[in-house]
Amino acid sequence: MSENPRTFVRFDVLRRIEHILLIVSFSTLALTGLPQKFPTASISIFIVNLLGGIEMLRIIHRAAAVLFMFEAIYHLVDAGYRLYVKREEADMLPGPTDVQDALKAFLYNLGFAKHRPKMGRFNFIEKAEYWAVVWGLLIMAVTGFMLWNPIATTTALPGQAIPAAKVAHGAEAVLAVLAILIWHFYFVHLKKLNLSIFTGRISLEEMEDEHGAELEKLLQDEQKPKIAPETLRKRMAIYFPVATVLSLGLLYGVYRFVTLEQTAITTIPPVENPVEIYAPQTATAAPTQTASPLPAATLPITPPQTSETPAASVPSFTWEEDIAGFVQTSCSMCHDSGDALDLGSYAGVMKANGVVAPGDPENSLLIKKVADGKHPGAFTPEQIELLTAWINAGAPEKAP
Numbered sequence: 001m002s003e004n005p006r007t008f009v010r011f012d013v014l015r016r017i018e019h020i021l022l023i024v025s026f027s028t029l030a031l032t033g034l035p036q037k038f039p040t041a042s043i044s045i046f047i048v049n050l051l052g053g054i055e056m057l058r059i060i061h062r063a064a065a066v067l068f069m070f071e072a073i074y075h076l077v078d079a080g081y082r083l084y085v086k087r088e089e090a091d092m093l094p095g096p097t098d099v100q101d102a103l104k105a106f107l108y109n110l111g112f113a114k115h116r117p118k119m120g121r122f123n124f125i126e127k128a129e130y131w132a133v134v135w136g137l138l139i140m141a142v143t144g145f146m147l148w149n150p151i152a153t154t155t156a157l158p159g160q161a162i163p164a165a166k167v168a169h170g171a172e173a174v175l176a177v178l179a180i181l182i183w184h185f186y187f188v189h190l191k192k193l194n195l196s197i198f199t200g201r202i203s204l205e206e207m208e209d210e211h212g213a214e215l216e217k218l219l220q221d222e223q224k225p226k227i228a229p230e231t232l233r234k235r236m237a238i239y240f241p242v243a244t245v246l247s248l249g250l251l252y253g254v255y256r257f258v259t260l261e262q263t264a265i266t267t268i269p270p271v272e273n274p275v276e277i278y279a280p281q282t283a284t285a286a287p288t289q290t291a292s293p294l295p296a297a298t299l300p301i302t303p304p305q306t307s308e309t310p311a312a313s314v315p316s317f318t319w320e321e322d323i324a325g326f327v328q329t330s331c332s333m334c335h336d337s338g339d340a341l342d343l344g345s346y347a348g349v350m351k352a353n354g355v356v357a358p359g360d361p362e363n364s365l366l367i368k369k370v371a372d373g374k375h376p377g378a379f380t381p382e383q384i385e386l387l388t389a390w391i392n393a394g395a396p397e398k399a400p
Helices: 013-037 042-050 054-085 096-110 124-148 150-154 161-190 204-210 212-220 229-259 319-331 346-351 381-392
Strands: 007-009 201-203
Touching (some): 007 204, 013 042, 054 124, 054 229, 124 161
């Protein structure tokens, strides 16, 4: 029981710091993730431009994801220490009492019960939120790995797993954000302004309303039996090596998660050796007449040039060889086979009205949309030049 009978200790310093880091990582993930799910919304375009473009947005998103994973590892190790070494009660595990409390609270809210149920240190609402975070972490980690490492994923799973992961990742993100804004904010900040996660203390009134059973224990001032120093040392001697190995294994897993491949990190591949799109040939001087020319009969006969004579060889560009790579990389994240505008395939590009006008790059939306550099799926100047040359050539799919 605290010295002030009107307040009680709710969270220690480490748990409050952990919660602040959770707020930072989750908010950053939401702020940088939802614009990628809804790329055409005005607010999404504003956020992308504000943060320096889609490339920087994705870097920030991945940095927040790594922070979230580090925090999850710490939470797991800390929970193990509290449960095994200190033998604290596993008060976040749901049980039959939570079902009874939920039913009693439901009846009380409808007016069929006179009193609210007396709940423990964490009530059924808080437990539901906690395990929703755990569930969301697992879903986002698995689908995030698949999107971050698509080539490694498709060595074990069919290609359809990548768009499926994209749908699941985005849907879980929307669900998580709505749960925080509607569920968590209501019960914690709107119903009653509960600041205990920041101050570490909770008022007597809040304890009576939300944690009546826990309040009764505190008022009884029951002293928990202290752990003998020798017993504590034995438990730590067992736990610390196990926790160290577990932590190192999980940290290595995060390292592999981040560095396994780079295919999904860079939206537009860097051009180290730009290809010269058009290089006009210089006319070669005619050879000097020799002193002893060949007999006229042996001279090769050059046919006259006509309109049907093939012109000199000029570079030709095709969708398969030159265009598909960077268009699919830059555009298919937002415009894939699941959208009305499919820029992930040649058929989808040519099917969309006005996206590519063969022979007329100036009226091709694919170039007009990215010309000013403000569209999220930006092209480099070299790629725009290559795209223009391809459209001028009639936008062929493959070499004849």
